[in-house]
Amino acid sequence: MHIVVCIKQVPDSAQIRVHPVTNTIMRQGVPTIINPYDLFSLEQALRLRDRFNGTVTVLTMGPPMAEDSLRKAITFGADRGVLLTDRFFAGSDTLATSFALSQAIVKIGETWGTPSLVFTGKQTIDGDTAQVGPGIARRLGLNQLTYVEAIEAVDPEAGSINVARRAEGGLQQLSTKLPALITMLEGTCEIRRGSLPDALRAARAEITVWNAEAAGIVDLMKCGLRGSPTVVKQVFAPKPREVKAEQVPTGDKSYADLSEVVMERILGLQPTLEADLLRMAAAY
């Protein structure tokens, strides 16, 4: 069983800062990580690989430094890493990204065997779109299983898979055929710690680096900025409200006194609230 896992190297969002004067992102020194949502998909892929004695190929698209994220994935136990990097991919939106990745997955299939499963993260922490997984599924004709909480049964012989998928207001238990594309929900499994042998293997591993041509991508008009129907017109910080918050003077009041003042202001600003609260209290 061959499994492809798509990951993305992202800036650690907890450490992104916006310049207070220029409102631009201060990227310098922000460490990069594997998109945290991807790790749950990687872990599930590794578990299936272990169970069915298969291989896991990790694929990422990004600048040359994204190779680090592939090595990191190999320390978790992935078998090989493929980096898709080319200036023609710069500025890709989700449509152009799913095009490039799906072409690379075809090439991976030709090189190491057609995958029965492709995993992506639920979404990334920098783009937050959740669109690339469905885009790949559609382009490759894979059965699409998003927001998966649990993989309940896999039968590679019969080519079938059953999952529990998070739906609105409940869980949907689905059965479908391989090949399929899965996006795992976060927090659905314990992520393994890499073993020492895997860490050594990762350090020495030869990462496969493909540019557009090597990945078999002919139609460059579908790549990068030119292949992206969406255009970012403006990036800005939101304006503060016209009226700043009314500050409740704290002075040297005790917290008990201060709380009375705050409560009176809340009920003064929202006159119907007290009646609503009493009605709710009466309903208990």
Add this chain to the structure above:
Amino acid sequence: MSDTAKRPPAAGGSRAGMKKELSEHFKAYKHVWVFIEYEHGNIHPVSLELLGEGRKLAAKLGSELVGVLMGSGRQALSEAVTECWEHGADLVYLCDDPVLEHYRNEPYSKALTDIVNTYKPEVLLLGATTLGRDLAGSVATTVLTGLTADCTELAIDGEGSLAATRPTFGGSLLCTIHTLNFRPQMATIRPRVMAMPERIPGRTGRVIEHTLDMREEDVVTKVLRFLPDRESTKSQLAYADVVVAGGIGLRSPENLQLVRNLAEVLGGEWGGSRPLVQKGWMPADRQIGQTGKTIRPKLYIAAGISGAIQHRVGVEGADLIVAINTDPKAPIFDFAHLGIVADALQLLPALTDAFRRRLSVNRLAG
């Protein structure tokens, strides 16, 4: 890297996408559509919220507002059509087929793609739910158009294009995205981001039926079972009238109890900012903000929350925002209505006592 000389120049200055050159066949794309999310006999509230927002966009464009409804069961669906009309739809495309009884990507994508290709919308909005996101990504890829996720604001610019604004860079800035030369212009919007429109009883419109070109035998994915969430485990955060939330200013996970206590006295729900989920202090379904829940309560009390943009966009719909923070420069004071520079750990219990006394006194009096 061989043979690079033969390739076209790198994207940049000569980029076609930056200029508006809408090709002739896209000019036939008219009207504002909302995908109506309909499951288990009910329309998801987000779809009605989007009809309210779509109405405004349609007015700007001088076009009609259209709902696309799919499911199974004549009687229930005709009630749902009426609900769409009464929330502002002029026209509903209806696809009624047993294959569509439960949501599955394949038949829903097929139906929506076919309806889009047949009737050509200018704008197509979907709720950013698990269903809406699963479907939108497939349809946008099939029709090869732009899709902007999790928009917090929609507008029509001077040229008649959809300007979709959403947080970017992990919620630290906002960006406005256009789909200039492709149609439809697609966007998803989270529940509660847009206000619920007033229902106009008796308002009617037209309905056009669409036949699904797919049989059950053609659908590979089967639904084995649906296990509804237990009522008690569902968080009512998005629809609560009163919400109290905490941030890292609470200093330790135990202090979330102070937030819960005040929420309980006020008969409301509790939540927290994103760092609390990342630190494992509380489950993700209690997160308030762009990547968590968007709320529109009558009263929102934020304790020890600094007010990053990704949090701000999730709470701006609240009628009254009360912020408690020790830092007078915290960004939350830029969008709160009432600010108290104080230690939340001290003020929360005092406020809980004050409201408890007030409400019990009034209850006795009443």
